[in-house]
Amino acid sequence: MDxxxxxxxxxxxxxxxxxxxxxxxxxxxxLYAMFDNRICALxxxxxxxxxxxxxxxxxxxxxxxxxxxxxxxxxxxxSPTMMRDINQDIQQFFTNKGAQIPPLLLVGTEYQHRGWxxxxxxxxxxxxxxxGALAEKFNSHSRAVGTHIVARNPIALFLPCHRIIHKNAxxxxxxxxxxxxxxxxxxxxxxxxxx
Numbered sequence: 001m002d003x004x005x006x007x008x009x010x011x012x013x014x015x016x017x018x019x020x021x022x023x024x025x026x027x028x029x030x031l032y033a034m035f036d037n038r039i040c041a042l043x044x045x046x047x048x049x050x051x052x053x054x055x056x057x058x059x060x061x062x063x064x065x066x067x068x069x070x071x072x073x074x075x076x077x078x079s080p081t082m083m084r085d086i087n088q089d090i091q092q093f094f095t096n097k098g099a100q101i102p103p104l105l106l107v108g109t110e111y112q113h114r115g116w117x118x119x120x121x122x123x124x125x126x127x128x129x130x131x132g133a134l135a136e137k138f139n140s141h142s143r144a145v146g147t148h149i150v151a152r153n154p155i156a157l158f159l160p161c162h163r164i165i166h167k168n169a170x171x172x173x174x175x176x177x178x179x180x181x182x183x184x185x186x187x188x189x190x191x192x193x194x195x
Contacts, residue, residue: 001120002103004038005113008068018069019079022055023086027187031058032086033069033076038105039084041066041154043180050181065179066154068107093157094191098124101158108152114138115149122163127189130167142167156180162188 006014018040020033029045029052043062045053053061063070070076084102092100106116118137122129131142131150140149153161162178162185178185 001101003106003117003120004104005106005108005117007109008072008107011069011107012072016074017079018074018076019083020059020076021078021080021083021086022058025087025090027090027184027191029053029055029058030086030090031055031062032084033062033066034083035069035074035105038103039155039158040069040105040107042086042156042158044156044184046181046184048177048179048181050183062154065152068152069154072107090157098160098192104155104158106154106159108154109148111140112148112152115140115145116153116159119149119153119159119161119164122160124160125192127163127192128165129163131164132167134164151179157188163192 014036016035018033018035020031022029022031027044031043031045032039033041041062043058043065045058047053047061089102106113108116115134115138118134121137122134131145134149135142135145150161150164153159156162156179166177
């Protein structure tokens, strides 16, 4: 996995433009942003309730969730000519059981980097990891993992937060809470389990 981890302070010193584009995929609208030829943000076109979002609303949603990237004083512009074939990246992710992902840039704290690295190590198709189990991987607490790792994950799918569930969930709703809605989370989990 080709991942570059940098802190918010290091990212602020980097020169360049954040380019973004969106595409329709088998999982609905996907918006992704790139910096220095690496994906630095990726999100699906649904809100927590599963309502469809247009590109501009999704961009605003992602700017909030990935504020460490979008609030770093960088110019952000739509630039489809420079972008990846995100459909191909997503298909390869599922076909190769998560073994092949595009280069990523993760901007966050050292704590987030440890958490995201632990999340990236969850095996493909293992969609029943609890917040507590993830927290144990790097000596943390489940609530902190939920708030600072999973909820602040800037790159959905390739950093597989869709594999995390509430351990003591008494309802299906609690097991399927996801920034992009339960329908999207269930579709991603099923796609992994079918491979």
